[in-house]
Amino acid sequence: MAKTYTYAEVQQHRSTDSCWVVLYGQVYDVTSFLPSHPGGGKIILQLAGSDATEEYDPIHPPGTLQDSLPVSANLGPFDMTTLPAKEATPLAPTSTTRSPAQTQPEEEPLTSFSDCLNLDDLETLATRRISRKAWAYYYSAGDDLHSKHLNNTVYSRILLRPRIFVDCTRCDTSTTFLGHRVNLPFFVSPAAMARLGNPAGEHGIAQACGKYGALQIISNNASQTPEQIVEGSAPGQIFGWQLYVQNERSKSEAMLQRIHALPQIKFICLTLDAPVPGKREHDERNKNVGASLPVTSSVAQASATSHPQRLEESIESPSFASGGVGNALFAGTAADLTWSSTLPWLAAHTHLPIVLKGLQAHEDAYIASQYAPQVKGIILSNHGGRELDTAPPAIHTLLEIRKFCPEVFGRVEVYVDGGIKRGTDVVKALCLGARGVGLGRAPLFALGAGGVEGVERMLGILRAEVETTMRLLGVERVEELGGRHVNAKAVERDVYEGEGVGRGKEGWWVGSKL
Template sequence: MAKTYTYAEVQEHRSPASCWVVLYGHVYDVTTFLPSHPGGSKIILQLAGTDATEEYDPIHPPGTLEDSLPASAKLGPFDTTTLPAAQEEASPAQTGTPKSPAQEQAEEPLASLDDCLNLDDLEALATRKISRKAWAYYYSAGDDLRSKTLNNTVYSRILLRPRIFVDCTRCDTRTTILGHNVNVPFFVSPAAMARLGNPAGEKGIAQACGKFGALQIISNNASQTPEQIVEGSAEGQVFGWQLYVQNERAKSEAMLQRIHRLPQVKFVCLTLDAPVPGKREHDERSKNVGASLPVRSSVQAGSASTTSPDPAAKSGMRLEENIEAGEAGAGGVGKALFAGTAPDLTWKTTLPWLRKHTHLPIVLKGLQTHEDAYIASLHAPQVKGIILSNHGGRAMDTAPPSIHTLLEIRKYCPEVFSRIEVFVDGGIKRGTDVVKALCLGAKGVGLGRAPLFGLGAGGVEGVERTLEILKAEVETAMRLLGVEEVGGLGRRHVNARAVERDLYDGDGLGGWEKAGLWVGSKL
């Protein structure tokens, strides 16, 4: 019979020479795995001698332990009765952090999904139910949250122009995205760590998307494998897959080979709006309530509030002393997820490399200027589409909202719309927001936080409620505009003058400048 280990016994093995952790009720000796851990050895050592299940489970798909460790590494059962009493996790309201509008609404009695009438209600309900670290990761954005806030508020400055005496009995929200039929003109943008909010995870989001005929882009940092997420998907359901190119290109190449074996995945979405992690202070503060995750690399460990990537190097402390002091846990969830991500992507090197390793169409995500949109359009047909995005305000604060970039393209290089499909994401809270973006030329609109908060509010049913609310609001807006089909929405249905006054007012791209950008991108 296997020996049962106590907390005190496990605590004795917290060094690089002997490192044990507890996972799913069993003790594992991970000493030999430390040098090869993709996120570096520091993060495992930070969790050494503890029950790491809560930190490990939302991040690693099932089967990771068996693939990474020999059978002999599983030492025996863990006696949970020997654990010290756990401190109650503080809710967002108890930490002194300024409240968001959703948190203010969370003080109202929202008892169930049926009480939720809009996406803010769902976020408020989720805020009540999910852990502090999940809320901090989902809610957080760069610096002072100005880009995130503008993402939400810019749509209110665009006015709709309803028409009268138009038969509005018929309304069809179906459209196409990259030639694939979908039932709604919005899609789920790639957003990591769905299982932080609910065990159903990304697969639960996929189930909801299947019910509504919505496209889902699977995050490179999903907490479930792509195979698990697409398994059992509805007939004709469409997926994309997000690519964060890794420093070790072979890892990305191997992942692309896996994706090619999934016929449900129709394109690769190359994310470019976060070559390095932004400074997300709500997320960084969550380190104090156990938000450290075992995926951080030695290069990118630490806080965005320090210029030193290696806290031990900065302080001169030994690693073990650093862990004891709590320094290795800085940075939060978002910072951790950038482990191994390559910051050296260029037009010159990356697209040719990607052309060699995938036959799937490419969508570039994260464009924030009309110049980059123009260059991207010249790479058609390899590049089929672009997503205008500032990473949900989570990278560079005061970067423009996607609607600004969309209007820039209309002003300086409208030919882009005829070459590639243009999508936007960031800040969508209402069906009227979706309709305004479509009127200004977007082919579709992405949702990032909303499905995550829906999942946190009620699992699969919460995501379904999210999509149901948004679809109903889109239909109402289209009917009041007198438009029967998505393709009928156009510039005449909106007044965006108030936003146009804030657009970039440089010289734009003349013929010679366009030619120069094209040549430069090919060199």
């Protein structure tokens, strides 16, 4: 019969020489795993000698523990009665509101997701329901949040041009993404750690997307495995898979093989706007309330420190010392990707179409279009404002493409991502040439507000707003939307003019295409 360990016994093992943690009522010796932990050894040592279940459970896909540690690492059961009261915290999230700007007036409190009338309402309700750790990770953005806020506000400067005396009884929001029929012109962008907000996780988001016929791009750092997420998906439901290429390419190659076994996943979304983590202060300030990741934080199970001699360097690294879920998730992500090396490598390891995510300049959009047909689409995105603060909103990049290289639209499908709060936002992006529009934070907050039904509420609200906008514009089908339906002059004034201003735009543009 296995020995039962007490809290006092576990507390004696809190060093690099002997490191124990408690997970799901079992004591684990993770000493040998310290050198290869994706987030560095210090993250595990922060939880050494304690019950790490509350921090571990919502972040790691089921089965991660078994895949990461040998059977011998399980030392035996833990006596929960010896755990100090201050550590015996429930898995249920707290209800403290962190953002005064999003606090509903006390006289009209939101008590249910069914009371929510828009995406901001769902975020407000989720803010009250989810843990501080989850809110900080979802809400956070780079530096002073300028890009995040501009993502939201830029759409308000684009005006719609409704037409009258048009039969608006019919409205069809369906379209095609990469040749696949979808019922909605917006999709779920890859956003990590859904189980931080609700146990249903990414699979719950997938269930809601299945009901509405919407595309979901699965995050490389999802809190469930891709197999678990697509399980039980609706007939004809489609997914994309986000890829962060790892320093150890073999890990990415192994993940691609897993993805090939899932017919629901139709393309690979290669994310390029985050080779290193941005400075997300809301997330970093909450490093001591559960941002530590005890074992592995990615379904790709990438390793940032595969050699024991790097342990000390990893522990002292400023990015890991600053804490935060975001920093830990980026461990092992390759920063050496190039046009000339990465796309040929992908061609050798996947037959699936490639969508490049994170383009923020028309020059890169033009280059990407030259790699068609391997590259089928591009997503214009500044990573939700979470990376380089003051980077342009996707609408600026979309207008740049229209201005400097409109031929891109004929070679690849162009999508935008970031800041969408209303159906009018979606329609404005479609009018300016976007094939579809991505939503990142909204599904996460909706899941936190009401689980699967919360995400369904979010999709339903946005669909209804898109339909109303299309009807009032006098448009029956998505493909009829065009530049004549919007006035974007106020935004065009802020769009990049070109490096050659003062010496002739033609000379600059010719040079940029060489």
